Amino acid sequence: MKEWDVMLAPYKQAVDELKVKFKGVREQYAHSPRHTPIEFVTGRVKPVSSILQKAKRKQIPLNELEGNMQDLAGIRIMCQFVGDIDTVVELIKIRNDFKIVEEIDYVKHKKESGYRSYHMVLEYPVQTIDGEKPVLVELQIRTLAMNFWATIEHSLQYKYSGQIPRDLEERLHRASEAAFRLDEEMSQIRGEVREAQKIISSTADFIHKP
Numbered sequence: 001m002k003e004w005d006v007m008l009a010p011y012k013q014a015v016d017e018l019k020v021k022f023k024g025v026r027e028q029y030a031h032s033p034r035h036t037p038i039e040f041v042t043g044r045v046k047p048v049s050s051i052l053q054k055a056k057r058k059q060i061p062l063n064e065l066e067g068n069m070q071d072l073a074g075i076r077i078m079c080q081f082v083g084d085i086d087t088v089v090e091l092i093k094i095r096n097d098f099k100i101v102e103e104i105d106y107v108k109h110k111k112e113s114g115y116r117s118y119h120m121v122l123e124y125p126v127q128t129i130d131g132e133k134p135v136l137v138e139l140q141i142r143t144l145a146m147n148f149w150a151t152i153e154h155s156l157q158y159k160y161s162g163q164i165p166r167d168l169e170e171r172l173h174r175a176s177e178a179a180f181r182l183d184e185e186m187s188q189i190r191g192e193v194r195e196a197q198k199i200i201s202s203t204a205d206f207i208h209k210p
C-alpha cells in the first residue's frame with residue numbers, strides 16, 4: 001500500500017493544487033459583476049481498487065500506468081448552463097500553468113450510453129523534492145444536469161458490474177434525453193435566472209453588510 005501512496009502522491013498534489021486554482025477562478029468571478037461559469041469544483045485521485053479494475057479491463061501493465069491511465073488524477077468542474085462549458089474551456093485554454101494534451105467533446109457528440117461532458121487531459125507540472133514532474137490530469141466539465149445523470153448512471157454501472165438490465169438502460173437513455181432538454185430549457189431562460197441570482201446576491205449583501 002505504501003508504494004501506491006508514493007506513486008500517487010504527485011497526482012494528489014496536482015488535484016489539490018488545481019482545485020485551489022479553479023476555486024480561485026470562481027472566487028474572482030464572485031467579486032465581479034460577471035456571471036460565474038463555475039458552480040463548483042471537485043477532484044479526486046482514482047482509488048487503487050478502480051485503478052486495478054481499469055488496468056485489467058484495458059490491459060495496461062501496472063508498471064506502465066503513468067502516461068497510459070489518463071485519469072489517475074481527476075478534476076470536475078460543474079456549470080449551471082451549457083454555454084458556461086465553452087467559457088470554462090476558453091478560460092482553460094488561455095492559462096499557461098499546464099498543457100492541454102487531449103480534448104474530447106462529449107457534449108456535442110454524446111456517448112452511446114447517453115453520457116455528456118467536456119473532457120480535457122492536462123499535463124500539469126508538479127514541483128517535487130526531486131524536481132519538476134509532469135503528471136496527466138483528466139478534467140471533466142459538465143452542467144449540473146449532466147452531472148446528475150452521470151452520477152446516477154455510474155452508480156448503476158457499479159451496482160450491475162457494467163451489465164445494466166435492458167429496461168433500466170432504456171430508462172437511463174430517456175433520463176439522458178430529459179437532462180438534455182432540461183439544459184436546453186435552462187439555457188433559454190438563462191437571462192431570467194441570472195437576473196434572479198443578481199437580486200438574491202445583492203439582497204444577501206445588503207443583509208450581511210453592517
Ligand code: 0O2
Pocket residue numbers: 046050054070071074111113114115119149150151153154
Ligand atoms: P471513475 O473514476 O470511476 O469515474 P472508457 O474507455 O470510456 O472507460 P477512457 O477511455 O479512460 O474510459 O476515457 P473516457 O471515455 O474519457 O472516460 C473517462 C471517465 O469519463 C470515466 O472514468 C467516467 O468518469 C467518465 N465517463 C465516460 N463515459 C461515461 C459514461 O458512459 N457514464 C458515466 N457515468 N461516466 C462516464 P471511469 O473510468 O469510469 O472512472
